[in-house]
Amino acid sequence: MSTTRYDVIIIGxxxxxxxxxxxxxxxxRVVAVIEAKDRTGGRIHTxxxxxxxxxxxxxxxxxxGDLPTTVNLFEKAGIKKHSATGEAWEYKEGALExxxxxxxxxxxxxxxxxxxxxxxxxxxxxxxxxxxxxYEELRASLKNYxxxxxxxxxxxxxxxxxxxELTGGEEKDYRVDGGYGQLAAWLExxxxxxxxxxFLLEEVREINWKTxxxxxxxxxxxxxxxxxxxxxxxxxxQSEMIRFSPALPGKMSAAKKLGxxxxxxxxxxxxxxxxxxxxxxxxxxxxxxxxxxxxxPIPTWWTQHPRKEALLVGWLAGPPAESVTTVAKDVVVENAxxxxxxxxxxxxxxxxxxxxxxxxxxxxxxxxxxxxYSYSVVDGEAIIKSMIEPVENTIYFAGEGLHHGNEIGTVExxxxxxxxxxxxxxxxxxxxxY
Numbered sequence: 322m323s324t325t326r327y328d329v330i331i332i333g334x335x336x337x338x339x340x341x342x343x344x345x346x347x348x349x350r351v352v353a354v355i356e357a358k359d360r361t362g363g364r365i366h367t368x369x370x371x372x373x374x375x376x377x378x379x380x381x382x383x384x385x386g387d388l389p390t391t392v393n394l395f396e397k398a399g400i401k402k403h404s405a406t407g408e409a410w411e412y413k414e415g416a417l418e419x420x421x422x423x424x425x426x427x428x429x430x431x432x433x434x435x436x437x438x439x440x441x442x443x444x445x446x447x448x449x450x451x452x453x454x455x456y457e458e459l460r461a462s463l464k465n466y467x468x469x470x471x472x473x474x475x476x477x478x479x480x481x482x483x484x485x486e487l488t489g490g491e492e493k494d495y496r497v498d499g500g501y502g503q504l505a506a507w508l509e510x511x512x513x514x515x516x517x518x519x520f521l522l523e524e525v526r527e528i529n530w531k532t533x534x535x536x537x538x539x540x541x542x543x544x545x546x547x548x549x550x551x552x553x554x555x556x557x558x559q560s561e562m563i564r565f566s567p568a569l570p571g572k573m574s575a576a577k578k579l580g581x582x583x584x585x586x587x588x589x590x591x592x593x594x595x596x597x598x599x600x601x602x603x604x605x606x607x608x609x610x611x612x613x614x615x616x617x618p619i620p621t622w623w624t625q626h627p628r629k630e631a632l633l634v635g636w637l638a639g640p641p642a643e644s645v646t647t648v649a650k651d652v653v654v655e656n657a658x659x660x661x662x663x664x665x666x667x668x669x670x671x672x673x674x675x676x677x678x679x680x681x682x683x684x685x686x687x688x689x690x691x692x693x694y695s696y697s698v699v700d701g702e703a704i705i706k707s708m709i710e711p712v713e714n715t716i717y718f719a720g721e722g723l724h725h726g727n728e729i730g731t732v733e734x735x736x737x738x739x740x741x742x743x744x745x746x747x748x749x750x751x752x753x754x755y
Contacts (some may be wrong), residue, residue: 325518327353327546329746330537331735332525335363336732337720337739338552339508340394344743346515350750353539353544354517357524357689364554364690364721365732367502370647372678376500376629379682380586380693381732382634388733390740391504395497398507402495403742407611409628412664417605420614421468423486425462431488440481440699443467449474463755465614468639469621471696472582482697486727496625497529501732520544523691525553532713548715548746552739554702555581555722556691559680565716572718575707578700579722582730584693587619587635587657590678592656594631597622602667617660619653635660638693643685654679694730695722701729709742714749715743 329345331338334356346352360366366380383403384391395402397433409420424430433450434637441449447460467473484557487644497503513519520539522554528549535549557563558576595601613622621634635657637645645653658676662669684693698704711717719742724734 325353327351327352327518327544328750329353329548329550330473330535330544330546331353332528332537333363333552333554333720334358334361334509334519334521335552335720336365336505336508336735337464337742338363338550339505339739340733340736341550341552341719341739341743341746342512343508343515344740345747346512346517348747348750349355350747352512353520353546355520355523355525355539355544357522359522361519361596362502362505363735364552364684364694365501365505367500367505368680370588370678370680373588373618373680376502377632377680378500379421379588379680380684381501382496384495385728385731385733386494386496387433388728388731389734391733394504394736395505398504398615400503400507401498403498404627405494405496405611406606407624408609409612409614410605410607410610412485412613412615412617417603417607417664419605423612423614424459424466426456426459427487429456430459430463434480434484434488437480440479442699443473443478443480444484444689446480465620467696468641469614469636470638471580472581472584472638472642472693473696474582474640477580477696477698478695479699479701481699482701482727482729489727496628505733511693525563527564528714528716530712532709533628533715533717547681548560548717550717550719550742552628552718552720552721552735552744554690554692555579555695556685557689558718560688560691562688569712569716572708572712575704578698578704578709580698580701581692581722582639582694582696584636584638585642585645585653585681585685586655587637587679587681589633589635589654589657589661589676591631591633591675592677593675594624594629595667595672595675596633596665601667603666613664615660615664617663618656619660621663622664633661642683642693645683648683653683654683657681695734697725697729701725709738711745711749717746721744
């Protein structure tokens, strides 16, 4: 049991928690970080698996645009990134066709967006504005986009946020050379160098508190401090697996109104990029394939283009992913292989011969996350504002789901939220109180 009384105890060693820890430690405060996993990084999870050509991203993979906090930290850490470009294709009714936009009939959708006078859920938007039979394909495309890209539920997802994201201009996507895990490792190294103490493999059970006095009960010990910053996932908050005493019913009610998406990610390493061979693409030239959409059990795929690795990533997200949280790895990989065999008109046995390695992660089945990442909901800004309001300058909340804007659900959102809340926490320290 630690006998140290910490100035700040941070729950969660993901991007938000570690950057917050670093910001606070730089002011000379005594900081502890409690993490349920045996590693830092949270939903940054880069693994060097046998059989794969390069480190595998089981969690965060893309950098969506020139994001200031992420780019600044990459520069400090000496981390390089490269463009993730290429073409989008679709498998539909037995044919492979190139797609201009991620959403069918994009121009018609934008016109309907402009008719909105107030924010509503995407489901209500489709009922009110896209009910005609002529929009059948657009409705399906929009639903697939919300589920696939946001990992969202159309009954909760914000139409205003979708409109802003889709019409906000082209943003360039990047991948991280060597994997996102480098950022987590760098943040951990910096925080430890500033004296931050880490407690890994410790699940927080209770937070007992009064003004400027917290007691954190884990499965192994009890820690004491002045303030606590909670950076666990929205899924964990919604599960109420951490008990607050006195209770925080307002915070828990707000957390349950937020959007938190489900996802299963499957990485498949092949002997070569067979999707560039016209023998398997029905004669179509797909050498620049980036994203591939389908109606298969694993509906969304992406390559590593423009890099040469023969790695395909399968993505099942949103409510369909939530419904298969108890499915075993062998079944998921089998579904992935069956999906690819159908899309590329290949004999399953031949495709199996080309497979070198498979790895997957079901984020919704992990009790330390209960999902993958957040998405914007109707009235989300107000809900988030209520969540990040400190409780008696003692309990604070931060994370990727508590950042309002297009970056919600990303590493940038986690970093920005962690930094901003840490600075708010620092500003509210007053030595005369003690």
